[in-house]
Amino acid sequence: MEGLIAPGFEAVATAFATDPRGGSALTVLRHGEPVVEIYEGWRDVARTQPWTTDTLVDVYSTGKPVIAAAVLLLGIDLDKPMSAYWPSFQGSVSVRQVLCHTAGLASFPVPRPVSAWADWDLLCADLAAATPLWEPGSVAGEHALTYGHLLGELVRRVDGRSPAQFVREEIGPDLLYALTAEELGRCAELQYSTPAWPTETLARSTMVANPPGAFDVAVVNSPLWRQATIPAVNLHTTATAVARFYAGPSAAALPVAQYTGPDKFIGAEVTWGYGVQLEPDGTWGHGGTGGSAGWSDPSRDLTIGYVTRRLGDFAAVDRVEEALRNL
Known part of the structure; x- marks a missing residue:
């Protein structure tokens, strides 16, 4: 383990180091300044390339609040239908319902091959023509794969810039989609924690299979x-970029409760703000499949980013959270 540990935060570093993931990083900001900025392991499966402060890793749904923040920065009327900004959009769905996962468009409706991930227009057209899976606004169901296309296309149509460009220019550095050739060289290789991990993950819901x-x-x-x-x-990012996102102005409007109740994807009761989950203890943020997470702890004026290349559970995040609570 290497990096910065401010006096008084040694227990947080110990929590991070308890179970090394072979490539992970943790940043904690207090009043916007780093008090923990540590990392361990390697970028690659072969363990030949040490993890560095600028290593990028895919954080899965930890990135959802970033695209939600992009939409809020547009200053548009959240209660207008999506079709007001995206004329070909057929579903009777408001922008607000998309932002808080109650739109009922939680899966891509047309079977597509792997190559479709690189075809933005195709997947957006599929969503524009889709019929909601439930009455919009009636219940939540995290839009695990579709959230970014629904909101990203809104950004593109209102602003004119691609969502990748908009986020780079308006929200912050190292919050990246559509990586350049240079950025590819900074990426960590994701690796399963167990051979069964992908099968178990897909078994959670058919919503993530297409x-x-x-x-x-x-x-x-x-x-x-x-x-x-x-x-x-x-979203390919660093722990420090995640923590700085939560400390920055673009995230300030996210933690406004929009829905409390069952979530059809998560399988539990949640309180959704705009792209973030609000917890009873006042913290708010979002985790990502595999174990990465970002969150804010307003009572302590802390923001936290944890990223890992080992696709597993949230045990490391849980240990860090407990250590922070006990400071």
């Missing part, structure tokens, strides 16, 4: 995936 490949390391470690724009699940 297009295939979202949980296949042969796909997600490929240039096809890394150079595509899939804002729901392929």
Whole structure:
């Protein structure tokens, strides 16, 4: 383990180091300044390339709040239908319902091959023609794969810039989709924690099976995936960039409760804000399949980013959270 540990935060570093993931990083900001900025392991499966402060890793749904923040920055009327900004959009769905996962468009409706991940227009057209799976606004169901296309196309149509360009220019550095050739060289290789991990993940819901490949390391470690724009699940970033996002102005409007109740995808009761989950203890944020997470702890003026290349559980995040609570 290497990096910065401010006095008083040693227990947080110990929690991070308890179970090394072979490539992970943790940043904690207090009042916007780093008090923990540590990392361990390697970028690659062969363990020949050490993890560095600028290593990028796909954080899956940890990136969802970033594209939600992009939509809020547009300043549009959230209660207008999607079709007000996207004329070909057929579903009677409001922008607000998309932002809080109650739109009923939680899966891509047309079976597509792996190559479709690189075809933004195709997948957006499929969603524009789709019929909601449930009455919009009636219940939540995390839009695990579709969230980023629904909101990203809104950004493109209102602003004119691609979602990847908009996020780079308006929200912050190292919050990346559509990686450049140079950025590809900074990427960590994702690796299963156990051979059963991809099967167990896909078994959670049919909503994440189409297009295939979202949980296949042969796909997600490929240039096809890394150079595509899939804002729901392929933000490539660093722990420090995640923590700084939560400390920055673009995230400030996210934690406004929009829905409390059951979530059809998560399988539990949640409170959704705009792209973030609000917890009873006042913290708010979002985790990503595989174990990465970002969140804010307003009572302590802390923001936290944890990223890992080992696709597993949230045990490391849980340990870090407990250590922070006990400070």
